[in-house]
Structure formats: structure tokens, C-alpha cells
Amino acid sequence: MMEMTAPGVVSQTQITGAEIVVRCLQEEGVEFLFGYPGGAVLPLYDEIFKQDKVKHILVRHEQAAVHAADGYARSTQHVGVVLVTSGPGVTNAVTGIATAYMDSIPMVIITGQVPTHAIGQDAFQEVDTVGITRPCVKHNFLVKEVGDIATTIKKAFYVASTGRPGPVLVDIPKDITQDKAVFHYPESVSLRSYNPVTRGHAGQLKKALGLILQAKRPMVYAGGGVILGEASAALIDLVHTLGFPCTNTLMGLGGFPGTDPQSVGMLGMHGTYEANMAMQNCDVLIAVGARFDDRVIGNPQHFYQEQRKIIHLDIDPSSISKRVKVDVPIVGDVREVLLELNRQIAATRERPDPAALAQWWGQIQEWRGKDCLKFDRNSPIIKPQAVVEALYRETKGDAFLSSDVGQHQMWAAQFYKFDKPRRWINSGGLGTMGFGLPAAMGISLAHPGETVACITGEASIMMCIQELSTCKQYHLPIKVISLNNRYMGMVRQWQEFFHGNRYSESYMDALPDFVALAQAFGHVGMRIERPEDVEPALKEAFSRKNDLVFMDFVTDQTENVFPMVPGGKGLSEMILG
Numbered sequence: 001m002m003e004m005t006a007p008g009v010v011s012q013t014q015i016t017g018a019e020i021v022v023r024c025l026q027e028e029g030v031e032f033l034f035g036y037p038g039g040a041v042l043p044l045y046d047e048i049f050k051q052d053k054v055k056h057i058l059v060r061h062e063q064a065a066v067h068a069a070d071g072y073a074r075s076t077q078h079v080g081v082v083l084v085t086s087g088p089g090v091t092n093a094v095t096g097i098a099t100a101y102m103d104s105i106p107m108v109i110i111t112g113q114v115p116t117h118a119i120g121q122d123a124f125q126e127v128d129t130v131g132i133t134r135p136c137v138k139h140n141f142l143v144k145e146v147g148d149i150a151t152t153i154k155k156a157f158y159v160a161s162t163g164r165p166g167p168v169l170v171d172i173p174k175d176i177t178q179d180k181a182v183f184h185y186p187e188s189v190s191l192r193s194y195n196p197v198t199r200g201h202a203g204q205l206k207k208a209l210g211l212i213l214q215a216k217r218p219m220v221y222a223g224g225g226v227i228l229g230e231a232s233a234a235l236i237d238l239v240h241t242l243g244f245p246c247t248n249t250l251m252g253l254g255g256f257p258g259t260d261p262q263s264v265g266m267l268g269m270h271g272t273y274e275a276n277m278a279m280q281n282c283d284v285l286i287a288v289g290a291r292f293d294d295r296v297i298g299n300p301q302h303f304y305q306e307q308r309k310i311i312h313l314d315i316d317p318s319s320i321s322k323r324v325k326v327d328v329p330i331v332g333d334v335r336e337v338l339l340e341l342n343r344q345i346a347a348t349r350e351r352p353d354p355a356a357l358a359q360w361w362g363q364i365q366e367w368r369g370k371d372c373l374k375f376d377r378n379s380p381i382i383k384p385q386a387v388v389e390a391l392y393r394e395t396k397g398d399a400f401l402s403s404d405v406g407q408h409q410m411w412a413a414q415f416y417k418f419d420k421p422r423r424w425i426n427s428g429g430l431g432t433m434g435f436g437l438p439a440a441m442g443i444s445l446a447h448p449g450e451t452v453a454c455i456t457g458e459a460s461i462m463m464c465i466q467e468l469s470t471c472k473q474y475h476l477p478i479k480v481i482s483l484n485n486r487y488m489g490m491v492r493q494w495q496e497f498f499h500g501n502r503y504s505e506s507y508m509d510a511l512p513d514f515v516a517l518a519q520a521f522g523h524v525g526m527r528i529e530r531p532e533d534v535e536p537a538l539k540e541a542f543s544r545k546n547d548l549v550f551m552d553f554v555t556d557q558t559e560n561v562f563p564m565v566p567g568g569k570g571l572s573e574m575i576l577g
Helices: 017-027 039-049 062-075 087-100 128-135 146-161 172-178 202-214 224-228 232-242 273-282 334-347 352-367 384-395 407-415 436-446 468-474 489-498 514-520 533-543
Strands: 015-016 032-035 053-059 080-084 106-111 139-142 165-174 180-182 220-223 244-250 263-266 284-288 309-314 328-331 400-403 450-455 477-482 526-529 549-554
Touching: 015 017, 017 039, 017 146, 017 172, 032 284, 032 436, 032 526, 039 080, 039 106, 039 172, 039 352, 053 468, 062 080, 062 087, 062 106, 062 468, 080 087, 087 106, 087 128, 106 172, 106 533, 128 139, 128 165, 128 436, 139 224, 146 165, 146 172, 165 172, 180 407, 202 284, 202 309, 202 328, 202 334, 220 232, 224 232, 232 328, 232 334, 244 273, 244 489, 273 352, 309 334, 309 549, 384 407, 384 450, 384 477, 384 533, 400 407, 400 436, 407 450, 407 477, 407 489, 436 450, 436 468, 477 514, 514 526, 514 549, 526 533, 533 549
Parallel strands: 032 053, 032 080, 080 106, 106 165, 139 165, 220 244, 220 284, 244 263, 284 309, 309 328, 400 450, 450 477, 477 549, 526 549
Antiparallel strands: 015 180
């Protein structure tokens, strides 16, 4: 039996390192632990068996464990937690860890390691976990003494969840989990070299306010940092108070409501014409929790062709002036900075020139008139965009929606209007196929009773299809919407545009019968081939509240994602289709 203690209170009874790890997770209030057992972590699994506070979710592949913890973390304000064994357990998890790192997702990954005396001896299932993961974690630790476990795990949760969030890995050799020590979980920790700035510099805020009040063609550009920083409400206040247009990145969708009249939609490679043109032609740009990613602004040299003043708010100083030189950098927690900026705006009677702002909105309306997202609504073949629109109507825009990576991801971002943060869960930075289904598992566990859908393609879903078994075990009623065009769609699109229609290895031959496959896993399968059957199929699927339903929509093979900014081109060099 475990002797329970309050945080910060020392128990004089010595317990094993494995028990200490589990006690640490309990102290952190961890709800779900996503993992897969193996030799190096069997002592940990033995302790998990003896308690019921931390629920373990057994996935079918370690990559899926990390994606599921990722989906859990993105859809909540909590740290995702993973447990995998040494060697192949770690290497299988690396793709998920890199996915979380690229998108700044708070996560703690606990990995088993061979016994201390065997490290460096090419022992069975040994890899250099610290070395392998160093480039794709915020920080990692190798625990060398059983007495260091509790403090190390406390540090891991602190580093993962503060500043710019990210995954932190704790590697624990098997003998350390079997050694004994007195348990003490610290109430807090501090790291001398890690002190994230939270409040923006007063002088920089004053400069930013001056530029904002002088703006004639303003633009607010909001990224994933708005969502991670819980800054959505403050952003909405800023945009509504000033009357400025607002665009969101792929990762920032839902940070500002997609149905708001002041939203000009997503920007970037597959962003709207109005968002990209406004971004390129504004005179004052307020960048909030975004990093001027290559998929967002295209070629920086083209972006520099138009003169503008840039205010950049970000928690991470290394993201500021990394790709684009800015005029007013403000390092700090985006929510705190926006709240202070809102207070200063409220305290002054000055406002941007209303006539100039009205003229700017007139120009934006003209760009909107291009209707850049139009598609053939009378096609005899199912159009993927029509499926996403029907999904939006059926769920009333209120679902948690995960996605895989490819054309379907872009159509979901374009046609599903997210009005709330943490509802759109996708792999942005790394672009990881296979992310969607396990991420939906994490979302479904975090939000029981809520509508959770995964939008995917027939190529992406095959990457982690085995997780249909996990969904069955834990009764997760996810609705899978597969836009099946029998191609690796985005690969085919690039081959059509830039490689002379040479479809090298992008055709998906010998696909399974997805209906039969879903049924084999114990779920409901549906195949939809006619446009008139799309809405009835979605209605039936979502009426089955307790079932996972796999919907295989047979869609137009030739459909491409438009608009599109070709690689190396600028924002105003879009292909409109």
C-alpha cells in the first residue's frame, strides 16, 4: 500500500522508484497516462496496476500514445503524459514527440532505459534516448539516482507547461525504478537558467499603441500562441475595440471566431485571397503568438516588397525577428500583454482614423468578392469541400475536430468555421500523417459526451489504423470522416502542378474495404458514393452517440486545394483555380 502524503510533506518510509513515479503523477493530478508496456518499464506498470487514480490507456503503437496525449493536451489546458519502454518504444514515439515539439504542445514523456550498468554496452533494447530526442524536445533528463526522481518529474511538468510549452522527456533506467528512497514531492521548483518573461515591456507597449493609433491599413495576425496562451478573449476584445481585420494561421483557427465579420479567414499557402492580400498590403501588422512561418508568408523577400510596421507579441524571444525583422518586439505571455494593451487602448480617447479604416475595409470587401473558395456544387461526384460543409452544418460548428495531414486537412481548415479555441486539433509544423485518429482518442477521453470527429484521407488513416482497436477497448464514439480520393492527394496535387503530371508513387493501389475493416474492429462502417447521400449519412452517423462510425466518402480524384501559394512564391502570387 502507498502511504499518502500532502505535497511538500516528507514520508519517512522508503518506497521504490517506480512507486515514486506513480506518486508524482498522482500529485500532478494526471488523469490519463497513454502508453505501452515493455521490459524496462515493467516495475512502473506493476505500480500502475496497484492504484486507480491515474488511468492508463493502452494504445497499439507508441507513436499513437504520444499523438493521443497530444490531442488530450491541445483540447484541454493540461499536460499530456506518456509512458513507453526503452529502445523501439522510444524510437516509435519520436515522431509523436517531434509533432508536439513543432506545435509547442505541453507534454511529459517518461521512458524506460536499460539498467545503469548496461548503458553504453549495446544492451538489449538500448538506444541513446537523450541523444536521439534532444533536437525535438524542449528539455530532457536522464535520472541517475532514485532520490532525484521526484524533483526531476516536478521540473519536467514545470518546463513543459510554462513559457513556450513543449514536450519534456524523463529517461529512467530500470534499476533506478527498483531502488528505494524516501518520497518527497516539492511544491515548486526553479531552474537558474529558465525564467520565462510574462509581462511585456512598458516602453515597447507604448510604442505599439502609438503605431496602432496611427494605422490606416491595420491587420491582426494571430497564431497558435493565442490558443496555447488562453488569450482568445483578450484578442477578441482588441479586434472588436479597434475594428481591425483579423486573420488566423492554421494553428490559430478558433482563436478568433471564424464566423465573425472581422475575420478574413486563414492566411498562408492555402489561405483566403482576402487574408493574404490584406497581410501583404497592410501598413501596421500586429502579430500575436505567431512566427511568420514559411507556409504563412511564403517568400520573405516578397513579403518585404511592401513597407509596413510590425508589432510582434510572443512568449519566445527566439521567435521574434527570426524570419522577418520586426519594428516593435514585445516578449511576454500573450494574454497578459493583450490585456495590458487593451487597458491602454481603453484609457485613451484616440482611435485610428475611421475614414481610412472604412476605405481599408472597402478594399478587403473587394478582395472577398473573388470568392476564392468556390467549387462545383452541382458535381455528380462527391466534392470533398461539400462533405466538410455538410459536417459543419450537422455538428453546428461545435465539434472537436482532429485531422490528419493533406488536402483533407486544408479543406477542413477552409470550410469548417471554428468559433472557439481548442476545437481544431491538427499537426501543423511537422505535418504528421497518422496524427488524426489517435489525437481524436485523446480528445474523446478528455471530453466524454462531446462530439468528436476525425477528418482524414485514405492514405493518412492507414498510418495508425490499428488504433481502431484502442477505440473499441475504451468505447470511444469518434466519427471518422475519410475523404477517399484513392491518391495521396496533396502529393498528387504538387506532382500535377510542378512535376508534369508524373504521379510517381502517389496512387493508392490495393486499398482495403474500409467498411469491412471498421466492422472487423467492432465498429460501424459506411461507404458513401453519391452527393445526395452525404447529408443523410452524416445524420445517421452522428445519431449513433455510442458508436465509432467510419464513413468512407468516395470523392473526386481530380479536386485540388485552392487558393495555393506555390513554394518560394509570395502571398500575392496565389493560384486561384
